[in-house]
Every structure is written in C-alpha cells, then in structure tokens.
Amino acid sequence: MRIDRRGFLRVLGGTLALASRSRAAAAEPRAPEIHSATANRRFGAAGARRPRRSSRLPDFKDYPGAAPLALPRAWSGPQRALADAVASGAAAEGFSGAPIALVQLARLLHCANGVTGAYGEGEAAIALRAAPSAGALYAGELYVAAERVEGLAPGLYYYAVAPHALLRLREGAFEAAIARALERPRALAGAAACVLLTNVFARYTWRYANRGYRYALIDSGHIGENLRLAALSAGLGEALALRFHDDALAELLGIDGREEAVCALHALGVVQAGASAPAERRFAERQDLPGAALSQSEHLTERYHEATKLVPVGEGVAPPAAEAAPAPRLASGAGAPPGLPGRSVEDAIARRRSPLEGFRADPISAEALRFVAAAAHGHAALARAPDVDLYLVAHRVEGLPPGLHRFDAQRGELLPLRRGALAGDLVRACGGQEMAGQAAAAFVMAARFAPARTRLGDRRYRDQLVEAGAIGERVYLAAEALDLAARNLAAFRDDRLDALLGLDSRRAGAVHLTVIGRET
Numbered sequence: 001m002r003i004d005r006r007g008f009l010r011v012l013g014g015t016l017a018l019a020s021r022s023r024a025a026a027a028e029p030r031a032p033e034i035h036s037a038t039a040n041r042r043f044g045a046a047g048a049r050r051p052r053r054s055s056r057l058p059d060f061k062d063y064p065g066a067a068p069l070a071l072p073r074a075w076s077g078p079q080r081a082l083a084d085a086v087a088s089g090a091a092a093e094g095f096s097g098a099p100i101a102l103v104q105l106a107r108l109l110h111c112a113n114g115v116t117g118a119y120g121e122g123e124a125a126i127a128l129r130a131a132p133s134a135g136a137l138y139a140g141e142l143y144v145a146a147e148r149v150e151g152l153a154p155g156l157y158y159y160a161v162a163p164h165a166l167l168r169l170r171e172g173a174f175e176a177a178i179a180r181a182l183e184r185p186r187a188l189a190g191a192a193a194c195v196l197l198t199n200v201f202a203r204y205t206w207r208y209a210n211r212g213y214r215y216a217l218i219d220s221g222h223i224g225e226n227l228r229l230a231a232l233s234a235g236l237g238e239a240l241a242l243r244f245h246d247d248a249l250a251e252l253l254g255i256d257g258r259e260e261a262v263c264a265l266h267a268l269g270v271v272q273a274g275a276s277a278p279a280e281r282r283f284a285e286r287q288d289l290p291g292a293a294l295s296q297s298e299h300l301t302e303r304y305h306e307a308t309k310l311v312p313v314g315e316g317v318a319p320p321a322a323e324a325a326p327a328p329r330l331a332s333g334a335g336a337p338p339g340l341p342g343r344s345v346e347d348a349i350a351r352r353r354s355p356l357e358g359f360r361a362d363p364i365s366a367e368a369l370r371f372v373a374a375a376a377h378g379h380a381a382l383a384r385a386p387d388v389d390l391y392l393v394a395h396r397v398e399g400l401p402p403g404l405h406r407f408d409a410q411r412g413e414l415l416p417l418r419r420g421a422l423a424g425d426l427v428r429a430c431g432g433q434e435m436a437g438q439a440a441a442a443f444v445m446a447a448r449f450a451p452a453r454t455r456l457g458d459r460r461y462r463d464q465l466v467e468a469g470a471i472g473e474r475v476y477l478a479a480e481a482l483d484l485a486a487r488n489l490a491a492f493r494d495d496r497l498d499a500l501l502g503l504d505s506r507r508a509g510a511v512h513l514t515v516i517g518r519e520t
C-alpha cells in the first residue's frame with residue numbers, strides 16, 4: 001500500500017492529536033475506575049455476574065472434621081458508655097504480652113458479628129448479626145489467630161457464628177508469620193489475639209453485581225468498629241491493620257485471596273502503657289501485574305482487588321514518597337445529652353437493629369443530633385482514611401433548619417451548605433427508598449479521590465470504604481444509645497446523590513449513607 005505525502009501528514013496529525021488528547025485526559029481529575037464500576041446508575045449496578053444465581057449462597061463456611069469449641073456466653077466484666085469509648089479511642093501502640101480470658105475473646109467476637117436477632121420464622125428465618133449487612137447476606141467472616149488466650153491452645157480458628165463456637169484450623173503460634181505480612185510488624189507484638197476479617201465476595205455480588213464489592217468493604221468497617229469499641233469497653237486495646245501482604249495472610253488462612261480475601265486485621269490485647277508508635281516499612285501495590293493476568297479476570301472488582309494487593313517492594317508499584325498528611329480530627333468528647341439514656345457499647349450493639357417499618361415524622365433534638373454527629377466524627381487518631389468527608393442532610397431536627405451541611409473536620413462543626421427541604425431529593429437519590437425522607441437526618445460519607453496513580457484505582461479506595469463503614473457503625477450505635485434508630489441506605493444512585501451534595505464526581509463521590517430517626 002502506498003501512502004502519499006499528504007496522506008502521511010494526515011495520519012501523523014491525527015496520531016499527534018490523539019496523543020495530546022489522551023495526555024490531557026490523563027492530567028484531568030477523574031474518579032478511579034473501581035468507583036465508577038461500582039456505582040448505581042439509572043439501569044442498576046455495573047458488571048452483573050453471569051449466570052446470576054437465583055438464591056443466596058450459604059451464610060457460613062463449612063469445615064468438616066474441625067471439632068467446634070463452644071464459646072462462653074456469660075459476661076460480667078467492665079463496660080463503658082458508648083460516648084466514652086468513642087471519645088477515648090486512640091489505637092493501642094503496643095501490647096503487654098499479658099493473656100486475656102476466653103470469655104473476653106468470646107464477648108468480642110459476639111459483639112463484632114455474633115447473632116443478635118432473627119428475621120422471619122421457621123426454616124426461612126435469617127439469623128441477624130451484631131453488625132448490619134447489605135440485604136442481610138453477610139459476606140463477612142471472622143478468623144482468630146489466638147496467641148495468649150487462657151483456655152485456648154494457640155492456633156488459627158474460624159468463628160462459627162451460628163453456634164458461637166471456634167473451629168480450629170491449625171495449631172501453633174502465628175504471631176511471627178502475621179507480623180511478616182504487616183507494614184507495622186511490631187504493632188501486634190504481645191497481642192493476645194488477632195482477628196482477621198475476610199469477605200466472601202460472591203455472597204454480595206450474585207445479587208448486587210459490582211456494587212457488592214463496595215458493600216463487602218463497608219461491612220468490614222461496620223464489623224471492625226464493633227470489635228474495636230467492644231475491646232475498649234472491656235478495658236482492652238485494639239490496633240487495626242489495613243495494609244498487609246494480602247496473599248501471605250490468605251495463604252495462612254487457607255483461602256484463595258480472590259473469592260474470599262482478608263480485608264482488615266485487628267490485634268487485641270492488654271495495652272502496654274507508654275509504648276511508642278511502632279516503626280513502619282512500606283509494601284508496594286501489585287498494580288503492574290502483566291496486563292494479561294489482569295485482563296484474564298472477568299470482573300473489574302476482582303481485577304481491582306488483585307491489583308491493589310500489597311507485595312514486597314520491587315514486585316509492584318512503590319507507594320508515593322509522602323501520602324497527603326491526614327487532616328486531624330478533633331476528639332469528640334461528647335457525653336450523652338442530659339435526660340437521654342447513655343447506653344454502654346455492649347448494650348448498644350445488642351439492641352442495634354435497622355427499623356423494618358420506617359421512621360416516625362416527629363423531629364429529633366439538636367442535642368441528640370450533636371451526640372450522633374460527634375460519634376460519627378470519631379476520634380482524631382482513628383481515621384482509617386482521613387479523606388472521607390461527612391455530610392448531613394437534615395430533615396427534622398429541632399433548632400436546625402432543613403438542608404445540607406458538611407462537617408468541618410478541623411473545627412468539629414457543622415457548616416451549612418444549602419438550606420431547604422431535601423427529603424424528596426434524597427428519596428429520589430436513594431432510588432425511591434422512602435425511609436430516606438422519613439428519617440430525621442441522613443449522614444453521607446463521601447470519598448475524596450487523590451489524583452489516580454492508576455486507572456483502576458489505588459488501595460486507598462479500599463480504606464475509604466472501610467472508614468465509611470466504621471462511621472456508619474458509630475452512627476448506628478450512637479442512635480441506639482439514645483433510643484433512636486438508624487438504617488444504612490447505601491443502594492443510592494451515585495449521580496443523583498453526588499449532585500445533591502454538590503460534589504464534582506471526578507474528584508469525590510458518596511460511598512455510604514446512614515439515616516437516623518425515631519422508629520415507628
């Protein structure tokens with residue numbers, strides 16, 4: 001084929017224009033692909049699995065041959081008021097090496113994700129858990145690496161939720177193996193036990209398609225926050241790790257890291273006073289797996305999870321030299337408003353339930369809102385991802401005009417953004433879910449996107465989802481502590497909710513939403 005000079009110049013010009021357009025596009029801010037691919041739009045969530053299953057997957061894993069060790073249920077130890085636990089919540093910097101009692105561990109597991117209720121009757125009844133779960137499909141599982149628990153041989157255990165029992169998977173001490181998989185290996189030295197939170201993603205994705213991935217990570221935030229607050233209430237310390245060598249932990253648990261993966265790790269134990277923050281090393285993100293390996297995976301959420309696994313430096317994309325400094329949050333310090341019951345952490349967890357029938361139309365007090373907001377806001381030292389902003393859509397709060405507000409993280413104050421009734425808009429943004437308008441107020445957690453280093457998205461997005469779930473759990477428990485009720489309404493239309501919040505969806509996006517009010 002001959003190309004004349006004019007034709008050659010045309011082709012060259014076109015190529016250069018394309019290259020400059022794609023350079024410009026690369027420089028433009030945009031949401032990470034994982035966020036867009038898990039958004040609900042007009043026609044539902046992207047990436048439906050095919051073939052779709054017609055029924056839910058089993059809620060529990062089966063380990064035939066593993067003898068169940070029944071856990072004690074009675075508990076008579078110390079309990080702290082929820083407000084107190086939230087306000088005092090700095091993470092443990094070190095553990096003393098002292099053991100904890102089996103009954104303490106049992107209590108923490110129950111508070112994290114044990115059975116606290118039932119929906120329906122007979123064979124069709126669903127056991128409801130301490131933490132909420134999208135559609136009550138419970139993708140989350142708990143494993144325990146027990147090191148110093150009186151009455152429990154060191155080893156790896158699976159927490160069987162229904163019988164409230166531990167199933168031993170492997171015998172032995174695993175502290176050193178887990179430490180090797182952490183960026184802060186000394187963070188768990190001397191801990192009594194580590195609880196590893198995994199998700200069996202398909203329990204959500206068969207129903208919610210790609211959106212189910214978001215829900216799974218958000219769930220880990222809800223469960224982990226219960227665990228953390230229950231540990232503080234029992235006078236123990238807790239340290240969270242979200243950055244770990246994923247495949248090493250998956251191998252330890254005997255899971256594939258793909259269908260089921262570790263999403264968070266909590267070390268628990270007796271706090272060592274005066275310990276200083278343990279030194280860190282940095283892992284890299286796998287990201288640059290050969291393109292073929294990534295594209296072989298059918299589902300974008302799996303590709304994202306695979307690409308954001310941490311691996312030793314040299315085997316992946318190195319983290320940026322300095323991540324943006326976290327915006328400090330103020331300690332909430334909020335006690336229960338006078339005249340309102342201030343429940344303990346355990347009590348709030350035991351009572352927590354999403355209302356089935358909806359919310360009453362009467363308002364909540366400004367003090368109640370302040371209390372819940374302070375709990376949502378949390379403690380300075382705790383933000384798992386400081387780039388999650390908190391918005392409030394007020395419908396019926398005494399003394400607060402209806403409208404949209406944003407929390408100023410530095411000052412710990414509500415900043416009004418827009419006045420006026422937004423109930424109708426919020427119901428539409430929540431795909432017609434009436435509770436969004438019946439509730440007294442809605443908390444919306446929005447992730448700010450740093451300029452994406454990769455097209456799919458960085459690991460940071462996982463942390464943001466976990467953080468959003470933790471905020472949602474504090475909203476639930478604070479509402480419960482005041483005899484109010486909360487419900488997650490995370491099945492929102494992203495474009496509509498972002499527009500309501502006034503977000504530039506290339507730079508930030510709502511990831512979670514929890515409403516509060518008086519239950520009917």
Ligand SMILES: Cc1cc2nc3c(=O)[nH]c(=O)nc-3n(C[C@H](O)[C@H](O)[C@H](O)COP(=O)(O)O)c2cc1C
Nearest residue numbers: 128132133134135136215218353354488489490491
């Ligand atoms: C990530 C997530 C998203 C949720 N989204 C919705 C929702 O859009 N609408 C709704 O009515 N409930 C939603 N829920 C609440 C669950 O349906 C509820 O937690 C579950 O039925 C268990 O009931 P419980 O909270 O009373 O234990 C959500 C929960 C989670 C964790």
